Amino acid sequence: MTTLAPEQQAAVQRRTVVVLSAGQVLGGIAFGATVSLGALLAADLSGDDGLSGLATASVTLGPALCSIPLARLAARVGRRRALTLGNIFALVGIMIVVLAVSLRIFPLLLLGTLTIGAGNAGNLQSRFAATDLAAPEHRGRDLSIVVWSTTIGGVAGPLLLAPGELVGHAIGMPPQTGSYAFSFVAQCLALVLYLVALRPDPLLTAQQLARAAAAVTGIVREDRPVVARYAIFAVAGSHVVMASVMAMTPVHLSHMAHEMHGVQTTPADVSALVGVTIALHVGGMYALSPVFGILADRLGRLRVVLLGQVLLGGALTFAVFANGQAWGVIVALILLGLGWSAATVAGAALLTESSAPELRTRRQGRSDSLMSLCAAGGAVLAGVILSNFQYAGLGIAASVIVVAIVALSPLGRVRAQ
Template sequence: MTDAALTVAEQAAIQRRTVLVLSIGQVLGGIAFGATVSLGALLAADLSGDDALSGLATASVTLGAALCAIPLARLAARVGRRRALTLGNMFALVGIAVVILAASLRVFPLLLVGILMIGAGNAGNLQSRFAATDLAAAQHRGRDLSIVVWATTIGGVAGPLLLGPGEIVGEAIGMPPQTGSYAFSFVAQCAALLLYLVALRPDPLLSAQRLATAAVAATGVAVADRPVVARYAIFAVAGSHVVMASVMAMTPVHLAHMAHGAHGMAPTPADVSALVGITIALHVGGMYALSPLFGILADRWGRLRVVLLGQLLLGGALAFAVLVNDEEWGVMVALILLGLGWSAATVAGAALLTESSAPEVRTRRQGRSDSLMSLSAAAGAVLAGVVLSNFQYAGLGIAASVIVLAIVVLSPLGRAKP
């Protein structure tokens, strides 16, 4: 049976299987990314001999995602999601091998190349959430997208948890120190690649393109393109991501300063690590745990309303960051709200971008959104360090609130007519 002849029930069944496959792929693919985030800075500091260069690991993985987002999206538009996603997996596999080789040879620039390629693979992971919308019914688009976003947290949490077992396995098979968990990452990426090749059939994007073509031929009515709305959605997603990434990146530094200034005594490194770990864990929980709820709300309330709900939550987070930043509980509440606001804005903004773009330009805009999101977050994290050093944590909260205000003020663009 051709795509054009699919019944509603058959299309819904294919969509359910697609979302399941993408979610499992996100779990598998996220393991490599989680391990890189955890180990990249440590390996960079070790191989370079300079702690100041450890941040280049994070910069490399972000740059890799930004550089490959648009090419992978264009590839998907031509040959389908399956090939684009598997190419992302292949980038990550090569990147893992290069990282292990760099650690073995102790070559710092080679390490950055490997981490950049893992970041390129993560561009495929980002694309998965849009793949979940290709065949989704309009009334379930936000929900389906959010389920795949939610699955990200499993791989992201599993990656760091595998560090200890990974070192045991790595030592047993002769891998360089601090690279053992990449053995698990390599296996997970291979499994994700095979999963997409075998199970992501029919290809959701190619099927959606054929359905759209058949619908136009039958009715003579093409899907309206709303470029102004699409540009606003890209801005809202990128802006929300900048607010989240910049404040989150500087929170460990602020908490360390707080801990050293509390009670008139120096805390132990374990105390600082525990405080930072608990706070960031709560933040990550806020980012992903409720994403299905925000997806359902986006379907029922409308995309723009949930984008604005995200700005309300981000605004609340920044208020705590400005007014209660000298209390540990205040910072924790700020980071939880920060994660929740990011989740609402990202899920609803991605759905708004998808449905406001005509099929022929949709994947290209999705790639631009992912690329801009990664690049702006990297720039925001760098600028956040400057703001923190000169204006403290409260100043960072005030600076970030300007972006939230801009997203709210420009929100009428999210309702613009074609």
Template sequence: MTTLPALDQAAIQRRTVLVLSLGQVLGGIAFGATVSLGALLAADLSGDDALSGLATASVTLGAALCAIPLARLASRVGRRRALTLGNLFALVGIAVVILAAALRIFPLLLVGILMIGAGNAGNLQSRFAATDLAAPKHRGRDLSVVVWATTIGGVSGPLLLGPGEIVGQAIGMPPQTGSYLFSLVAQTAAFILYLVALRPDPLLTAQRLAKDAAASLAAPLIVLDRPTVARYAIFAIAGSHVVMASVMAMTPIHLSHMAQGMHAGNASAADVSLLVGFTIALHVAGMYGLSPIFGILADRWGRLRVVLLGQGLLAAALAFAIFVNDQPWGVMVALILLGLGWSAATVAGAALLTEASAPELRTRRQGRSDSLMSLSAAAGAVLAGVVLSNFQYAGLGIAASVLVLVIVVLAPLGRTRVSRPTHDRGRLV
């Protein structure tokens, strides 16, 4: 058997990270638009603010339903086909959302947003794809670079609300859906990019290299599996995502009410869109903008320490949400810190999950992690709407703080020592 030279593997990894990063830029545009407009469209079509959380619930539920199937598909046929299928789901979902807004059918809107969420499952899988061929000492860095690339698209999406409405009105699109036109173009470009440029497939290449290495050794390569650490990593990722998603999902509604109060109940749609779009853009910048720093810190300080750093940032965000929620700047600071905390926890948590799992279990656990993360966030978003209606924005911050505390208390379960792979004729332990 022949193995790929180290230099060639490094070159393939650099190309893979570049392609995945470009794909995240394009996919982030649709994500940013859906985050900004989903709750507003849901409230408009349903006529009930309490149902606005169903938009975020739908996008996260779509990601949850498709995470495991896409991970299994990737393990069989590679990342490229799984990612292109995710983009296809998102394309169809965008078209359905536009149709639902035109016909003013609330259930159809949720179906479209759910399909966009299915596409987002592919975007989430991209960060794990960056680790398939990564050297262990650079795993956090490579993963975080792909996460960081989402900043460009994720920030652009909310900022395109205004221009999108102008373009949408010019071509006769339904109200509040103009920016989805940009999303449609971006998702199409991402689909073509993955289909054409993600070659050789990183996961299939990694699997081939592992088989070649095992065949060339007198005894099998043993990589210790740490299921307790992996389970904590999955919980920390999911919990941090629930905190972020539940507060973020209700922020557009809170800001809408705030804008009406600032304008004595006469705030225009443009006033609301500007305030919401700018705040969510800052939030998305916090989610992705510093992810390479958190990735480097995870490589140098250790994964668990950066997970706990994320919890500290989330706690600070919730403090602003509880005590300074009556000022636009206070909500903006809360959303920025919320994004930073999410970034630190999920980047380090994903690296911890990858290195705590034996190679043959990684893809399966990665799919389970994404599914649980999205499913729990969907439930959190629905409950967030109820909490907001009954206990206001501060009550939502208090409820989310409980989950942060649980993640910190359970942190000892995530402790692990770095060990080198060993060779033995025994079975994997």
């Protein structure tokens, strides 16, 4: 296929967005279950609560290691095969986790969560797949719809923990692994969905259309490497700010509850406060992503990236000056989620449109890999900063990244040479 009428391309793009969104819902179930259960299983198998964070670190490390290879594979053979390989990674990871719990082998559990994380690299790639055939004026919107659909799987995964235990017990699975039965079925359905319905392949079709257009007009798609590098930095930086502050918020809320004088607080009260705060934060991350996608299309990608920095700056202001009150921390986390959503949606669209087709998938893979690596490192450093300079110090440290993204924003306007 080398030519498509505009209405045909629009129809293919609409179907592609629907398929990718459904795949995100199914693929997110396994990731949501792993995030919820990983720390519990790690603490149980290792016998040390201090090692429970290694499961979360493994899930984060998976996309960091596999995003670039998966993007290169997509550039050669298309999105469909790359996304299905991500599903296969997740399926293998689920089996390894269940085997590790059955055999009580802690390192094997970490290998399983790492492999599930590698599968999540495919979920990250889905948002870029939504832009392959998108019209420039709708690129941000289509990308943000796929991002928004992640919420459903991410929420459904934890909600399936209780019924999963009943199913797992009935079929003889080890304790606390029953929800992975649902995850396994969901990944299988996502794999079949991509193989059957993601046709024609959006990336291969976009590459063919670009070559055909260049052959007819003699015009090669311009490339803006400086803008692309800025977009990668803005996305990674915004992700670090969000991940580092969010990771330490439960710890801060727990300390804050214990330090309250004259108020009786129970572990259940602390858990409820943490749960509400994180739930509102996740809602801020995803609920309005289509709004930010539409704004990025209408106002420009860079303006919405900067809007994200304003929201992140507001979040950090509350984290610094109102961190002693529960409402202040809640407002900070809501703004943190909104700022992340605006910056990452618009930043991903900016990266896509500033990269020539032959370089696009490679840079997208680098962006996902750098984002995951920085988040893992940021979470570790955030713990050190919190223990030495408290929550306010963490807010001040994170604001340095926000200032850097704003200060370097002129690079997001550089035109191609």
